[in-house]
Amino acid sequence: MNYQPRIGFVSLGCPKALVDSERILTQLRAEGYGIAPTYPEADLVVVNTCGFIDAAVAESLDAIGEALAENGKVIVTGCLGAKGSVVRDLHPSVLAVTGPHACEEVMAAIHAHLPRPHDPFLDLLPPQGVKLTPRHYAYLKIAEGCNHRCTFCIIPRLRGDLVSRPVGEVLREAENLVRAGVRELLIVSQDTSAYGVDVRYRTGFWNGRPLKTHLTPLAAALGELGAWVRLHYVYPYPHVDELIPLMAEGRVLPYLDVPLQHASPRILKAMKRPANADGALARIWGWRKICPEMTLRSTFIVGFPGETDADFQQLLEFLEAVELDRVGCFTYSPVDGAAANALPDPVPEEVKQERQARLMVLQAEISARRLRRKVGQVLKVLVDAHDEEGRAIARSNADAPEIDGVVFIEDGAALPVGEFAEVRIVGADEHDLYAEVGGTQTPKRKPRRNGEVRVKDT
Numbered sequence: 001m002n003y004q005p006r007i008g009f010v011s012l013g014c015p016k017a018l019v020d021s022e023r024i025l026t027q028l029r030a031e032g033y034g035i036a037p038t039y040p041e042a043d044l045v046v047v048n049t050c051g052f053i054d055a056a057v058a059e060s061l062d063a064i065g066e067a068l069a070e071n072g073k074v075i076v077t078g079c080l081g082a083k084g085s086v087v088r089d090l091h092p093s094v095l096a097v098t099g100p101h102a103c104e105e106v107m108a109a110i111h112a113h114l115p116r117p118h119d120p121f122l123d124l125l126p127p128q129g130v131k132l133t134p135r136h137y138a139y140l141k142i143a144e145g146c147n148h149r150c151t152f153c154i155i156p157r158l159r160g161d162l163v164s165r166p167v168g169e170v171l172r173e174a175e176n177l178v179r180a181g182v183r184e185l186l187i188v189s190q191d192t193s194a195y196g197v198d199v200r201y202r203t204g205f206w207n208g209r210p211l212k213t214h215l216t217p218l219a220a221a222l223g224e225l226g227a228w229v230r231l232h233y234v235y236p237y238p239h240v241d242e243l244i245p246l247m248a249e250g251r252v253l254p255y256l257d258v259p260l261q262h263a264s265p266r267i268l269k270a271m272k273r274p275a276n277a278d279g280a281l282a283r284i285w286g287w288r289k290i291c292p293e294m295t296l297r298s299t300f301i302v303g304f305p306g307e308t309d310a311d312f313q314q315l316l317e318f319l320e321a322v323e324l325d326r327v328g329c330f331t332y333s334p335v336d337g338a339a340a341n342a343l344p345d346p347v348p349e350e351v352k353q354e355r356q357a358r359l360m361v362l363q364a365e366i367s368a369r370r371l372r373r374k375v376g377q378v379l380k381v382l383v384d385a386h387d388e389e390g391r392a393i394a395r396s397n398a399d400a401p402e403i404d405g406v407v408f409i410e411d412g413a414a415l416p417v418g419e420f421a422e423v424r425i426v427g428a429d430e431h432d433l434y435a436e437v438g439g440t441q442t443p444k445r446k447p448r449r450n451g452e453v454r455v456k457d458t
């Protein structure tokens with residue numbers, strides 16, 4: 001057999017970057033390259049970087065340094081790659097640097113330094129491509145870039161304005177994923193609710209059927225595939241109301257990840273956010289009337305420049321009123337090149353930390369209250385793994401992987417990973433649920449973490 005050149009791959013950053021990594025890996029496998037699990041086994045290493053916050057920049061630069069030290073031939077792509085000089089100043093020996101969403105450029109750089117192999121077995125590529133997630137769930141990116149200009153964010157500068165993928169292409173990818181065993185599709189983009197705006201919601205085709213490039217028909221069609229469909233990064237625009245009946249009918253999971261970031265109108269204006277708090281509150285109450293079992297997740301930033309005690313208090317009152325199920329909270333940190341860096345009245349670090357802690361304590365109470373209501377219910381869950389105590393670790397429709405809580409199934413050792421199961425909820429804490437498949441014994445409850453989670457952007 002011919003020598004097969006092998007690529008090492010380091011993937012950092014958010015689910016959108018993960019999808020870019022999957023595309024590059026899929027293309028590499030399609031062209032006959034092998035994927036090496038260690039640096040010494042690789043002929044060349046690709047590092048897909050994140051450049052969203054300072055900590056991510058540092059992590060990316062470290063990863064590039066490590067790949068250079070261990071292997072020596074390194075191509076850099078991703079958000080940090082958009083700021084090529086930052087990479088080249090510290091690591092002048094990298095072979096090439098590209099920005100995010102640049103599969104073709106990365107492949108061209110790889111071809112230049114490690115020629116494409118002659119492989120007679122190209123058709124061995126699995127139809128779903130190469131996935132970095134477990135076999136039973138997958139991220140599906142429906143658009144790239146963003147038309148907003150939030151002052152704390154440089155993603156539009158790195159990734160450009162919104163570009164929606166053709167609706168037929170998205171659905172074909174989803175079909176392949178489901179055929180390959182994916183049970184849950186996680187729909188992502190910078191601004192999922194804006195899908196299709198850039199192409200004026202033009203009509204595309206899926207299996208000969210005309211379909212608008214718009215989130216509502218796309219979500220409805222995805223709901224026909226038989227997998228769970230979970231929507232992330234959805235802003236409370238009026239047309240999002242159309243999705244709620246799909247959730248009430250069980251065609252799309254009754255779950256929305258709505259990044260709100262703050263509730264004080266003054267701070268939202270300074271952030272240049274695309275939605276205001278009163279509008280969001282009214283909209284959320286309307287959604288809950290139609291679909292009471294809906295789970296709402298959001299993220300917030302505390303300590304944004306100019307945030308006063310009164311602004312923060314307004315945020316706490318909003319959280320009390322809206323009772324979100326899942327909340328992530330960042331302290332504000334300046335991002336190189338962001339417009340917010342020029343704003344006056346920075347908030348001292350200790351005040352940011354104290355506000356974050358207060359917010360998470362309040363949210364833990366709210367979350368615990370909401371999770372307690374589920375005790376006694378029978379829920380459908382998707383099994384992700386087993387732990388060393390013999391429990392199955394699963395997720396209900398209220399739990400996105402990595403960022404939300406889980407359902408511990410005490411007597412779930414025999415439940416297969418990647419399959420659905422029905423369980424009865426017997427306990428709850430502020431983050432997780434405890435369940436059993438049968439029997440009535442009281443479970444051993446073991447709180448896992450304090451309810452704080454981390455997200456990357458939007």
Ligand code: SF4
Pocket residue numbers: 146147148149150153154155156190191457458
């Ligand atoms: S925070 Fe989200 S909506 Fe705002 S500019 Fe960045 S990607 Fe767009």
